[in-house]
Amino acid sequence: MNVVIRVDASNQIGTGHVMRCLVLAKKLLERQHTVTMLSRELTGNLIEYCRQQGIAVIALPAIEDIDSSDRNDYQHWLGVSQEEDANQCLAALKDTPFDWVVFDHYALDTQWQSLMKRQGAKIFAIDDLANREHNCDILFDHNPWPDFENRYHALVPASSLQLLGPKFALLRDSFASLRETRHEDIKNQVIAFFSGTDPTGECLKLLSACQQIPSLPFRMVLVYGMSNPREAQLLEKPLPAFVTLVKSLPAFEAELAHSRYAFGGAGVSAIERTCLRLPSTLVSVAENQREMAEHLAKSGRYRYLGVSDATTPAYYTNELAWLAEHWDTLPWRLPESDIDGDGANRVVDAMEAAS
Secondary structure (H helix, E strand, O other), X not given: OEEEEEXXXXXXXXXXXXXXXXXXXXXXXXXXXXXXXXXXXXXXXXXXHHHHOOOEEEEEOOXXXXXXXXXXXXXXXXXXXXXHHHHHHHHHOOOOOOOEEEEEOOOOOHHHXXXXXXXXXXXXXXXXXXXXXXXXXXXXXXXXXXXXXXXXOOOOOOOOEEEEOHHHOOOOOHHHHHOOOOHHHOOOEEEEEOOOOOOOOHHHHHHHHHHOOOOOOOXXXXXXXXOOOOHHHHHHOOOOXXXXXXXXXXXXXXXHXXXXXXXXXXXXXXXXXXXXXXOEEEEEOXXXXXXXXHHHHHOOOOEEEEEXXXXXXXXXXXXXXXXXXXXXXXXXXXXOOOOOOOHHHHHHHHHHHHO
């Protein structure tokens, strides 16, 4: 298969869309398919990072970044009309054969997809909003929504194959091998990560909370992300003796697997932690995560701080105090789940079968 992936990252969009597409791209390459990524040169893009990961990337023309006060105004993310974006993609691909187009972009819908379909390509739609129609052959959403089986019925053609739920989660291969971390290899530490951009400053709030506490019965590792706009503020703050502050971790999933507890968002990172059976406190760091975070919290497996627009350092101070009080009685791992780390193989199997 010759596969094209259309996805963007920016300070406003975040990095999560690109990171899950990278998992799919690497799995396709591993299975001897060709992959070309199309990504626009926005502020905070990950184009060079993807190239460093061995992915061929065509950079779409740079545009003036449009900052919207509404973080859910997804049409602003594209910067151009859907028709113009599609035409730029097709012009960039004039010498590149393709028979699948994967897209992971909240601003694209059936209009853009239909223009791509005219080229004879099959369409693979990655979505988790369920707020617009898709003209696609495969619809993918690996999030653990309530009633996820019925989420897209009215939004896709009846002939579309729907790959829904966390058993299809696009996780790196290492997660499958790290699921059975031995008890004696688990460190006395808590790891916190709130996405590559941390749009609402959760790392800064958590660090401020740590500064109000004289000691904790564990180490706190704060991973603030590659595109965090508050990096300078974080780096100028004095660190308590029990805090380690890093931009990224080369072996992030291994460090996650060897931690005893975590703080983080309710998106892909929550699926990663569930795969590793890692107890954690959730924060909804985007409006589209709220329903999922509340659903996960109701399961009784996770603690939930609420929506990040409303959290304050005091929320984290209280949560750290609770964690310290219960540290010796907390479960080392959550019960088994059906997230086994093999979702990327299932996705590529489906694409091959539909080709």
